[in-house]
Amino acid sequence: MTQALADMRRDYTRDGLTEAQAPGEPFALFHQWFEQARNTEQAPVEANAMTLATVDARGRPHCRVLLLKGLDDQGFTFFSNYDSAKGEQLAANPWAAMTFFWPALERQVRIEGAVQKVTHQESDAYYQVRPLGSRLGAWASPQSRVIADRAELESLLADTEQRFRDNAPHCPEHWGGYRLLPERIEFWQGRPSRLHDRLNYRLENGQWLRERLAP
Incomplete structure (x- = not known):
C-alpha cells in the first residue's frame, strides 16, 4: 500500500498563471476562474464546493466540505x-480558511x-429559495448532535412536516449565513514537474498586494 501511494502522481500540463494574466485585485480573477470551473468541471464535482477549516476553543483544527452560496466584494458566504x-468553533474563534479545488482545470484557490x-x-x-425539503431539514436536524439512529432523524423530520403542515416554514433563528472576509487569497495553477504557479494576494492597509510564491 505504501509503495502504491508513493507511485500515485500526475503531471499538470494544462495551463499556467503569469503576473500578466492576473489583475491587481483577487476578486476579478476568482470570478474568472469560478466561471471557467462551472463550465468545465463534470459531475460529481461541484464548482462551488469548498473545504472549510475552523479552529475550536482548544486550538484544534476541523475541516469539512461545504457549498459556497454567495460572493461579493466583501467576501464569501456559506x-x-x-x-x-x-x-460553536466560529463563535469561539471567528477566523477560517477555505479551499476550492478544480481538478479538470488543475487549479486550487486558498482563502x-x-x-x-x-x-x-x-x-x-437565501432560505426562502431553498427546496422545501432543505428548509424543513434546517428545523428538523440538530446538526452535529448525537442521535440514536436514522429513525430518530426521520421522526424529527415527520414532526417538523406536521408542524408546518398549514404554513410554509420560516427561517430559524439558529440557522443562517456566514461571510468570510478575506485577508489572503492564493491562486494555484498546476505546472509540470511540480513547479506550480502560485500567485498570492495579501490585504495590507486596505490594499491588495500581489506576490509570487515558490511552489
Whole structure:
C-alpha cells in the first residue's frame, strides 16, 4: 500500500498563471476562474464546493466540505446551523480558511480571513429559495448532535412536516449565513514537474498586494 501511494502522481500540463494574466485585485480573477470551473468541471464535482477549516476553543483544527452560496466584494458566504460544531468553533474563534479545488482545470484557490454572520435578512432571502425539503431539514436536524439512529432523524423530520403542515416554514433563528472576509487569497495553477504557479494576494492597509510564491 505504501509503495502504491508513493507511485500515485500526475503531471499538470494544462495551463499556467503569469503576473500578466492576473489583475491587481483577487476578486476579478476568482470570478474568472469560478466561471471557467462551472463550465468545465463534470459531475460529481461541484464548482462551488469548498473545504472549510475552523479552529475550536482548544486550538484544534476541523475541516469539512461545504457549498459556497454567495460572493461579493466583501467576501464569501456559506450557510449553516449556528448551533452546529462549526458554529460553536466560529463563535469561539471567528477566523477560517477555505479551499476550492478544480481538478479538470488543475487549479486550487486558498482563502483566509475573519468570519462574521450575515444579517437575518440575507439569511432569510437565501432560505426562502431553498427546496422545501432543505428548509424543513434546517428545523428538523440538530446538526452535529448525537442521535440514536436514522429513525430518530426521520421522526424529527415527520414532526417538523406536521408542524408546518398549514404554513410554509420560516427561517430559524439558529440557522443562517456566514461571510468570510478575506485577508489572503492564493491562486494555484498546476505546472509540470511540480513547479506550480502560485500567485498570492495579501490585504495590507486596505490594499491588495500581489506576490509570487515558490511552489
